[in-house]
Amino acid sequence: MAHLHDFIGDLALILITAGIATILFKWLKQPVVLGYIVTGFIAGPHITWLPTVADMGNVEIWAEIGVIFLLFALGLEFSFKKLMEVGGTASLATIINMGSMIVIGYIVGQLLNWSPMDSIFLGGMLSMSSTTIIIKAFNDMQLQKQKFAGIVFGMLIVEDLAAILMMVLLSTVAVSHKIEGVELLNSLLRLIFFVLVWFIVGIYLIPTMLKKLKTYLNDETLIIVSIGLCLGMVLFASKVGFSAALGAFIMGSILAETVKARHIEHLVEPIKNLFGAVFFVSVGMMLDPEVVKEYWLLILILTGVVLIGRVIFATLGVLASGEGLKVAMQSGFSLAQIGEFSFIIATLGMSLGVISANLYPIIVSVSIITTFTTPYFIKLSTPLYEQIEPHIPVKWSKIIEGYAASGLKTVNKQNDWNKLLKSILQLTAIYSTIVLAIIFTFEQFVTPFITDKISGIWGRVLTATLALLLMAPFLRAIIMKKNRSIEFRNLWDDNHFNRGALISLIVFRLGICCALIMMVLVPLFPHYTLQMIVISMAVIAFVIYFRGFKSQSRRMEARFLENLHQKQLFEEKSAPIHPLVANALLLKDIHLEEIDISPSSPKVGKTLKELNLRKNLGLNVVTIIRGNRKINIPDANEHIYPFDKLIVSGSDEDIQRFTKMVEDRKETLLANEESSHHIILSQYVVEETSPLIGKTIQELDLQRKTECMIINIERDDHSIIAISPTCTLQKGDTLLLAGEREKIHNFEANLSL
Numbered sequence: 001m002a003h004l005h006d007f008i009g010d011l012a013l014i015l016i017t018a019g020i021a022t023i024l025f026k027w028l029k030q031p032v033v034l035g036y037i038v039t040g041f042i043a044g045p046h047i048t049w050l051p052t053v054a055d056m057g058n059v060e061i062w063a064e065i066g067v068i069f070l071l072f073a074l075g076l077e078f079s080f081k082k083l084m085e086v087g088g089t090a091s092l093a094t095i096i097n098m099g100s101m102i103v104i105g106y107i108v109g110q111l112l113n114w115s116p117m118d119s120i121f122l123g124g125m126l127s128m129s130s131t132t133i134i135i136k137a138f139n140d141m142q143l144q145k146q147k148f149a150g151i152v153f154g155m156l157i158v159e160d161l162a163a164i165l166m167m168v169l170l171s172t173v174a175v176s177h178k179i180e181g182v183e184l185l186n187s188l189l190r191l192i193f194f195v196l197v198w199f200i201v202g203i204y205l206i207p208t209m210l211k212k213l214k215t216y217l218n219d220e221t222l223i224i225v226s227i228g229l230c231l232g233m234v235l236f237a238s239k240v241g242f243s244a245a246l247g248a249f250i251m252g253s254i255l256a257e258t259v260k261a262r263h264i265e266h267l268v269e270p271i272k273n274l275f276g277a278v279f280f281v282s283v284g285m286m287l288d289p290e291v292v293k294e295y296w297l298l299i300l301i302l303t304g305v306v307l308i309g310r311v312i313f314a315t316l317g318v319l320a321s322g323e324g325l326k327v328a329m330q331s332g333f334s335l336a337q338i339g340e341f342s343f344i345i346a347t348l349g350m351s352l353g354v355i356s357a358n359l360y361p362i363i364v365s366v367s368i369i370t371t372f373t374t375p376y377f378i379k380l381s382t383p384l385y386e387q388i389e390p391h392i393p394v395k396w397s398k399i400i401e402g403y404a405a406s407g408l409k410t411v412n413k414q415n416d417w418n419k420l421l422k423s424i425l426q427l428t429a430i431y432s433t434i435v436l437a438i439i440f441t442f443e444q445f446v447t448p449f450i451t452d453k454i455s456g457i458w459g460r461v462l463t464a465t466l467a468l469l470l471m472a473p474f475l476r477a478i479i480m481k482k483n484r485s486i487e488f489r490n491l492w493d494d495n496h497f498n499r500g501a502l503i504s505l506i507v508f509r510l511g512i513c514c515a516l517i518m519m520v521l522v523p524l525f526p527h528y529t530l531q532m533i534v535i536s537m538a539v540i541a542f543v544i545y546f547r548g549f550k551s552q553s554r555r556m557e558a559r560f561l562e563n564l565h566q567k568q569l570f571e572e573k574s575a576p577i578h579p580l581v582a583n584a585l586l587l588k589d590i591h592l593e594e595i596d597i598s599p600s601s602p603k604v605g606k607t608l609k610e611l612n613l614r615k616n617l618g619l620n621v622v623t624i625i626r627g628n629r630k631i632n633i634p635d636a637n638e639h640i641y642p643f644d645k646l647i648v649s650g651s652d653e654d655i656q657r658f659t660k661m662v663e664d665r666k667e668t669l670l671a672n673e674e675s676s677h678h679i680i681l682s683q684y685v686v687e688e689t690s691p692l693i694g695k696t697i698q699e700l701d702l703q704r705k706t707e708c709m710i711i712n713i714e715r716d717d718h719s720i721i722a723i724s725p726t727c728t729l730q731k732g733d734t735l736l737l738a739g740e741r742e743k744i745h746n747f748e749a750n751l752s753l
Contacts, residue, residue, distance in 0.1 A: 010053040033130075033340065037283050037284040041287045043281070045285065065275050068234055076268065093317030093321045097317045100309070106119045122359065130340055137375050148330035166345070174352040174354040175352070191242070197434070199250065203563050295358065299369070333377045423485070428509060467520045471516065518533070592649050593647070601640075619658055621647070626645075682744045696729075697729075714736070
């Protein structure tokens with residue numbers, strides 16, 4: 001028999017232990033992630049009296065695959081447009097929270113006489129919350145519809161992006177072994193450049209590709225294409241010097257903007273769960289009990305730093321963003337833990353060999369403790385607020401309400417200069433990034449290829465011509481976009497001072513294009529700089545006046561915008577309430593929620609008048625969705641039916657109370673699910689003394705009286721299947737009855753003959 005490779009054997013052990021953890025921790029009603037870590041610890045190399053992995057190198061390979069799929073799935077849930085939607089509240093709160101914890105982590109590391117690199121990585125690990133643990137806690141405690149939960153989810157989105165950025169910067173610091181502002185800035189700009197390029201090109205190409213191939217995209221094809229794109233981006237990111245995790249995250253965020261995003265997310269989820277389990281089990285395997293025993297006091301200290309520091313700074317961050325004290329405290333207490341991204345950052349440090357081996361099990365231990373404390377901290381936030389609130393001076397009332405609180409936030413109309421400058425800066429940044437990507441591609445790949453095949457000046461001329469032709473539509477967009485907009489015309493007609501400023505703005509953009517063209521020409525013709533300046537000006541004039549470039553840039557921009565907004569338009573069409581209306585209501589602290597009506601809900605069959613939600617709960621039913629039918633502003637006499645979807649408006653607390661009422665089930669309805677109420681078959685013989693003899697089926701009225709049905713009559717060795725209402729029963733007939741067990745048992749009694 002062929003020898004089974006250790007690679008497969010190790011995977012089998014990991015998955016068996018992960019399976020046991022899933023069942024056990026679900027039974028204990030604890031986060032499954034925690035179970036994976038604990039089980040990995042038990043099955044790891046430090047517990048010798050149980051089966052363990054043969055080669056930890058195999059585990060590291062599986063764990064790296066796990067990180068890739070975790071980050072890919074995270075990108076699918078992320079979306080850059082969603083980041084824009086969470087607004088300043090989540091961004092400002094996260095910056096304050098993460099920045100403070102990074103600084104505190106570094107200070108704690110230095111006080112413990114750790115190396116600068118250990119201290120930096122410690123700060124990064126302590127700054128990351130656990131999305132998995134928070135979502136699990138909110139679902140278990142039915143808090144996901146509360147206002148503070150939305151803020152926490154927004155902060156987690158910003159944290160995810162910040163974590164990706166942090167991984168790149170930490171890698172830079174780790175490789176150079178020192179912190180240099182110029183080098184960090186260079187890495188940051190390089191990251192922003194590549195992310196923009198990947199996102200723009202991805203949005204331009206991938207949704208169009210999926211649309212053209214939708215006829216062939218069944219589940220099997222879609223999952224293969226999606227994972228292929230993910231791993232392709234992972235490979236490309238690695239080639240240009242970034243982490244595999246960044247490539248997976250970027251591709252996930254690109255696919256998140258397509259109409260197939262939810263479908264892909266659904267298909268990828270089992271793969272994410274599989275390799276995610278492998279990753280978290282591998283985290284547990286790295287947990288050394290001797291290290292935990294030796295550093296138990298340090299673990300408790302760091303746990304205290306996490307619990308106290310994250311609560312304080314997350315609360316202050318949400319307060320600074322304009323929310324009230326209650327919401328801020330609820331948000332802060334929800335974020336009092338560290339989780340999966342801390343493990344990923346620790347794994348990064350270990351793989352680069354820049355952090356101490358002891359730091360990994362210490363962080364895992366802190367994460368396990370803070371995971372257990374998370375639900376209790378969430379519960380503690382409201383009672384603690386109620387104790388603090390009466391002691392706050394009246395002059396500080398804005399702390400309780402939040403300085404952003406108002407009936408309806410109004411936004412002053414931006415002036416024409418603000419609108420114009422914002423549009424021009426965005427367009428210039430995007431198109432300049434694309435042009436730089438073309439220059440980079442030519443410099444690295446195209447120019448060496450062409451000049452190798454065609455030596456001399458003609459090879460360089462051909463290279464320059466091809467590069468400039470590809471750049472031309474984007475150069476024209478940089479120069480000409482918004483020059484005929486309403487804002488531009490209004491400012492031009494307003495006064496002569498504006499005209500000078502607008503002309504300066506055009507000259508500035510011309511200068512950018514000239515510099516970009518020179519980046520192509522000067523390396524190819526280094527001894528002709530003055531001539532290249534003249535040529536670049538000629539190229540700009542040609543680009544402006546040749547109309548073919550104008551139509552080409554418009555087509556490309558139209559396709560990009562169509563792909564970018566495709567998912568949003570699709571969701572708006574299918575949404576029961578237009579998102580703009582929902583957002584306007586949120587500004588008034590009115591929440592809209594879609595609630596499914598279960599077939600076993602006690603509210604089924606009742607009218608809206610009987611429920612009287614406005615009086616009893618302060619809720620309004622805006623829409624009832626019944627199949628493909630929408631009943632907007634339903635009448636009070638409208639009944640509630642099974643599988644209806646109710647769109648209700650009201651406060652978070654009132655909606656939560658109604659959701660619980662709707663989901664409650666009557667004991668009698670649950671009893672109907674028992675097997676005793678299933679349909680069974682039974683035989684009934686019409687004996688000589690039976691009162692059924694001579695009676696027709698119609699006269700007996702069996703279905704109404706007995707709730708049973710005769711589906712067959714055996715008479716004189718033949719079967720009567722097509723039973724007519726006038727069929728008369730005879731002595732010796734054998735009736736095949738269908739009905740519930742209890743009804744068949746009482747068949748004769750219910751006949752009342």
